[in-house]
Amino acid sequence: MRATLIQLRVDDTEDAAARRRRAADLVRARAGDDLVVLPEGWAAGAWNHATWPRDAEPLDGPTARAMSGAARDAAVWLHAGTIVERAPDGTLYNTALVFGPDGGLRAHYRKIHRYGFDTGEAALMGAGERVVTVPTGSGPIGLATCYDLRFPELFRALLDAGARFLVVPAAWPAGRLEHLRLFVRTRAVEEQCFVLACVAVGEHGGVRQAGHSMVVDPWGTVLAEAGEDEEVLTAVIDPSEVDRIRSELPVLRDRVLGIAAPRR
Structure with a gap:
């Protein structure tokens, strides 16, 4: 399996339409890959809270149409990162889009844990x-x-x-880069899965992005890691490693479920 993370630069100098065109061109250039991944919130800007109402779009909006065409042209599975989705009832969501090699929308995921505590994403989405x-x-x-x-x-x-495989697009702040590295490797070891984390670079909404997109195997080994600039990062993954590592170190069979909290 050949997987590519497009560590896209997102800043305040480029509008959403221009980023869509650029991202689509980068995806089309990956013909021959199996899976291509983009970062979180790259079209609207994951930290540009003030512009989200203007840039929100439905699941079949301009970003989805551009990414559908790019996935079809390259004949790849495309995790197109996330959009600011406006649902039919008007609610905004941070929504991931996954397209098949035929360009069809195969899945969407609305982010469950919203960052910001009482501000930003947590307050607006x-x-x-x-x-x-x-x-x-x-x-x-x-x-x-x-x-x-x-x-x-x-x-x-x-x-x-x-x-x-666990695919995680992100717009992670540069100041917490070591947390990102720790969590990506931990989730890989913990679930004995491959983890592919695609992180934006650049600065928008006053927040500098961490970059350092990475592909980690089920043993926790970093197979590939990007730097701090826009970059196309590719790794060759052997899916059979999941079974091999789960068999070699069968910790998942020792899980104890339904542990009750102690009475106080």
């Missing part, structure tokens, strides 16, 4: 409620986004849903 996996020829992909990395319960749910 609705919370997703569904755990989402996508069946592919290489195995099921589990979907999570950025801040979700801090919540292991979601990743256990994705594991239980059959995920063998």
Whole structure:
């Protein structure tokens, strides 16, 4: 399986339409890959809170149409990062889109854990409620986004849903880069899955992005890691490693479920 993370630069000098064209061209250039991934919120700007109402779009909006065409032209599975989705009832969501090699929208995932505490995403967006996996020829992909990395319960749910690969687009602040590295490797070891984290670079909304997109195997080994500039990062993944490592170190069979909290 050949997987590519497009570590896209997102800044305040380029509008959404221009970024869509550039991202589509970068995806089309990946013909021959199996899976291509883009970062979180790259079209609207994941930290440009003030412009979200203007740039929000439906699931079949301009970003989805551009990414559908690019996936079809390249004949790849495309995790197109996330958009600011405006649902039919007007609620905004941070929503991931996954397209098949035919350009069809195969899945969407509304981010469950919203960052910002009482501001930003947490205040302006609705919370997703569904755990989402996508069946592919290489195995099921589990979907999570950025801040979700801090919540292991979601990743256990994705594991239980059959995920063998975990794809995490992010717009992670540069000041917390070491947290990102720690969480990506931890989730890989914890779930004995491949984790592919695609992180934006540049600065928008006053927040500098961390970059350092990475592909980590189920043993926790970093197979590939990007730097701090826009970059196309490719890794060759052997899906059979999931079974080999789970067999070699069968910790998942020793899980004890339903542990009750002690009475106080």
